[in-house]
Amino acid sequence: MNFRYRVTILFCICLLTRLCFVAQYLDSCDSIDFALGLRDYDISRLQPHFPGYPVYLFTSWLFFKLFHHDVWALVIPGVLCSSLTIYPLSSLARHLFSERVALLTAVLYLINPLCWLQAERPTSDAMGLFFIIASAYFLYRITFSDCDNNQSSGKKIYLLLGSLCLGFGLGVRLSYFPFIILWIAVVVYLTTRSIHLKKHSTFYGCTGFITGISLWLFPQIAYIGWYHLWKNGLFFSHGHFTDWGGSIVTFGGLRRIACLVRSIWEYGLGGWWSGSSFSRLIPSFVMVISLLYSFKQHFSDRQRWFLGMYMIPYLIWIHFGQNVANPRHILPVIPILLLFISHGLCKAYEEVSRDISIRRNIFLFIRSFPGFPPKPYRGRKERDGSLTAAYCPVLFILTLIVSMSIFSLKLVIRYHHHIPAPIRLVQFVERQFDNLSTRIYCSEEKRFFEYYTPLWDVRMVRNAAQLNFDLQSSIDKPQNILVVHVSGEDKQFGTERSSLIMFQGNPYTDGLYKNLFLSVWNNL
Template identity: 25%
Template sequence: MELTSDDALNFSRGVERFSVLEFRPHFPGYPAFIGLSRLAAIWIEAAVASIWVSMLSAMLIPLLVARLVYLLSSSWPAATLGCVLALMQPLLASMALSGLSDSAAIMVFLLALIAALQQKHSMVGFWIGLMLATRPSYLPLALGMAMLPCWGNYVGSKIRAYLQASIAIAAIGSLSLGFIWFHDGAAYFEEGIRFTQGHFTIWGNTVEGDNASLWQWVEALGKGFGWLGLIVVLVSLFSAVIGLASAPMSKSLNFRNQASRRQQLALTAVIAWLYWAWITFGQNPDNLRHWAPVLFLFLTVLPVQLAGLQKIFEASRLGVVAVSVLGICPVFYCLILGYQNVQSAPSQAPIQQAMSWIRANPKVTVVGTNYSVNLLRAQLGSHAIYDMYYPSSKLALVNAHKRTPQSAWRLSGTRLTDQQLVTEFSPRFIGERRLFLYQISQ
């Protein structure tokens, strides 16, 4: 297992010694993910413990999707379809090998949603607290779940439900804050202000091109999942919300249960829309892993909708066959999409490919990069690595080229028009960034 980014390196270092001020890891600290990684480090090497946590968490996601689908549909075929579709996602493999907190946070979010459907209020708060301590940017998911007691045939006191969940969230939040305060003290909050300002003004939303953020996300998702796939996601989530308006109103217990499940399905879609809106304006379209919660919520909604169609047309043999075909189509689509991604996929992450290429070419001694600066410095100790965020780095590369031709090179996550492209390093899965290597010629 190999580290694939600076963020993964930060988590790896945080397992050994935690300090947000030293970017071990970066703000906001992700204390629950660090805790899980330290637990894993009891049995495995600390340097790769975070990768094991993300991989094991990713392995549980398809099973949790299946459980959610079954709770919403009471259909084993639908639950199986949800599990298979989740398991076939290339983005799941990308998150599993990233060493980042995405898959662990999605895992506990799905557990929270399962507990909410079962009306286990304290467990809902426990899982939401862990989710926020694992990946605080998932706050919109928690806010969406806060609507659940107000929807459907929720049994018992709503005030008690909120109180029990809030106590559990506050307990985990206090433990997390205490852990961070013990290591960094009040300086943690100053770092938080600096990091947040930088995320929204400098590096967090830096993307290729000058289009609006919304269209950048549309283009990125279209390239990653195909335009047909994106259209299906939009139609499915939209119809789940619209379907709430036509929920049957009756005193019949059967109809009330159907209405409650449609409301729960609609809320699942609303949570997906809420989070999608957040990442559109607050996250980088270059990293498709930010879209993963929307993807797995969609993979929960779609099988439930197909199960509903199956019940509607169960009296018609032709209708049952048509719905079965509709269920098979997404499987084939994922197979085709996955095959296109893995048929020529390299065995290493792009940054590891780049480092292997650099090691194999002794003439390369100076490298400027805007991607994985610290990882390159950590694993290429004999090379001079310059961060291209600083204007002086460009001058340093030009001077190095003048002193020793062919010694200075530029690694970039975007295409550059003013340099000579030598090679590029392909991603293994959706969610990894293609890297380009240039030789400095001026």
């Protein structure tokens, strides 16, 4: 069975497993914004917020017309694109290292907890990842493939497709813009070093990139207007970096670095962390050993250069500009880490097998001489020891695959059947309180109340001062005043001793500190 057939089988398995556990609820404020955007696209009303996600929303809108179900419409693009990612990812791994590494990388991607879970969610991350990995594959092929003059036209197509995928992918997730640095580096490399494309690399690269952006940007400008798009972009960017976006301005220090490491290690790779199950220790040990063994190997200059240009700019962007407490932001990093893990495991297997084969050939060569003494009985133990050493990397691979499959399967089953914390909050308030005599103060959770219970009096505040100001400005004082906040915000609202109930969040979908607390306001 050749490589393409094997990858196609993995694609089918990936697609079927993703379809079995798709989300049943809108689990985040972003997904609420997307659902509202399906019916009335307006970024000024955060339906969705800037940059508008035009490619993802248009694709979801097509499925919405087909299914007439907002959650399914938002999930299916991620399911399809997440499964398709296996093709460019395995092809990239194959050209970087080997076919064996490529197949193992595809398997680990299929069962990775974050990659699997993000494919089930009504968000744009899985779809955006497909275009980034596809772009990386085409750009690597154009940069380091060995082509002669007769194949230069094929290299032009690779450059055009890689640039087109990147430009189009920014219409799915504009926050993946740091990968433009990889594209620029490739174009500059081709302009200065390539023999066959030196005159045309800039033209083909810019043509593909501009075409990809134009396919979504011009229709968006025509629909919204360039002034309103620019105005909303400035307003949203200012709030993201200075207030609520989780950038280094509002959340910094060593705690931020620890949070980023935890997002990558525990939630991205499924490794062990304080408070997690001890069953993760064994796969964590395998991953650590594999990564160390991979980094120990000699990488060519082109491998180091390309992987560095892929990883470093995006990691810098995450550290300074993104909410590191939300694991989905590190999604583009995970496939490359899985590639390193696969490379380390396969290298260990190849070296052990090669050493055993060399020792066996030397032994047989010496025994071929006349008068060579018969093989002693203890040779059987030596042979058994050699077989054990040969099977050790295989056992590591099987252990990692089985343990990670079980963990990821439990995770997606729980996600599929579990009601998200914000929706449980809305349902609880509906059961316990009367909407005519109740006012609710909250932050981002207001979007859930507006979507599921539009008749309730819900107001957005950030702290107790804003809450008091709103109450003093109100003519009518409600009988019940409820405050919703996340972990660590009780002091901001003065609700340390008045919490009514806690709704535990899912750190994979809600962030690391997103338990919701409902409190009764008594500071009138």
